[in-house]
Amino acid sequence: MLIALLPGDGIGPEVVAEAVRVLEHVAPDLRYEQAPVGGAAYKATGHPLPPETLALAKRADAILFGAVGDPACDALDRHLRPEQAILGLRKELGLFANLRPATLFPELADASALRPEIARSIDMVIVRELTGDVYFGQPRGRRTTDTGRREGFDMMRYDEDEVARIATIAFETARGRKRRLCSVDKANVLETSQLWRDVVIEVGARYPDVALEHMYVDNAAMQLVRAPGHFDVIVTGNLFGDILSDQASMCAGSIGMLPSAALGAGGPGLYEPIHGSAPDIAGQGKANPLATILSAAMLLRHSLGRAAEADRIEAAVAAALAGGARSADLGGSHSTREIGDRVLAALA
Ligand code: NAD
Ligand code: IPM
Ligand code: MN
Secondary structure, X not given: OEEEEEEEXXXXXXXXXXXXXXXXXXXXXXXXXXXXXXXXXXHHHOOOOOHHXXXXXXXXXXXXXXXXXXXXXXOOOHHHXXXXXXXXXXXXXXXXXXXXXXXXXXXXXXXXXXXXXXXXXXXXXXEEEOOOHHHOOOOEEEEEOOOOOEEEEEOOOOOHHHHHHHHHHHHHHHHOOOOEEEEEEOOOOOHHHHHHHHHHXXXXXXXXXXXXXXXXXXHHHHHHHXXXXXXXXXXXXXXXXXXXXXXXXXXXXXXXXXXEEEEOOOOOEEEEEOOOXXXXXXXXXXXXXXXXXXXXXXXXXXXXXXXXXXXXXXXXXXXXXXXXXXXXXXOOOOOHHHHHHHHHXXXX
């Protein structure tokens, strides 16, 4: 089994290194090939997603991705910016389904931005659509109007097939859990969202055993902090899912804790922490690697069918936290490497 390692920028290489140490321990038979991506790839080759990197991703059995993004690249033309690499990988590999589980490790109840008694109820999966919406809709651009004013525009767009396939993933995910699905949209204002809601209801007819509700995204943002335990599975579009998952991460203790899986039809899955390259702490050994270590567990479970090894990693993370492992984002002082050491110690 070949794992493509795409560490990327900022803290990406730091957190991927710890996840690889953990993977090497629990699954010593895996092979790895690494390639540059994001700002690092732009600096080396002039392109954030070089053809060789894309080719490696396509022939791998699964991809472990760190993060992309570099303030030094923010002035580049959009197609050369580091972020285009992750967007390009998602699109090229057809990774339309993004699973972002947000659970509270009980040891982290005090690290949550919420009161511990509220935080303790958090156990949800955000199913985020990942290859459509305003991220990819056409037309988009910037121009100067006849009256000399600058304007920018992005098309929010979904077709019914795109909504139906992510809704199906979400209903199936709910079937494996508490059978509650909350579809989040803005159907009171947006046509895209009204189509979304109609199609989710149609797909839901095939899942009478799953309790379906609909919530406007503004209310969902509020309920996520008022009563996060209300949610089992959330399904939503690309932009709303991006925002709500960062919010959910702080309810669960830290942005450095949440893993994700990006899955499509058949090909390799891509696994990455939900956070970015964190330029403010890059190179200081401060980053929390647990989101990436937990992403490696998702890789084993979803792409390689090795659930027992995934369970071992998740149990080791819980044990490390119970033993007091805390990086700065969780109010502690352990380095990235020390957190990795503690997970490895729990495995041994
Ligand atoms: P960010 O997630 O990189 O950082 C936000 C804040 O969270 C920062 O204060 C950072 O220090 C902290 N943080 C993030 N991950 C952490 C970790 N593992 N441990 C401890 N603290 C952590 O978001 P941002 O600052 O808005 O974006 C920075 C760059 O990352 C931008 O270029 C952005 O486009 C990019 N980005 C990339 C991805 C991705 O590659 N999938 C995701 C999000 C943002
Ligand atoms: C994420 C990131 C990306 C997104 C950016 C870097 C394109 O925020 O993976 O959550 O918006 O999807
Ligand atoms: Mn994001």
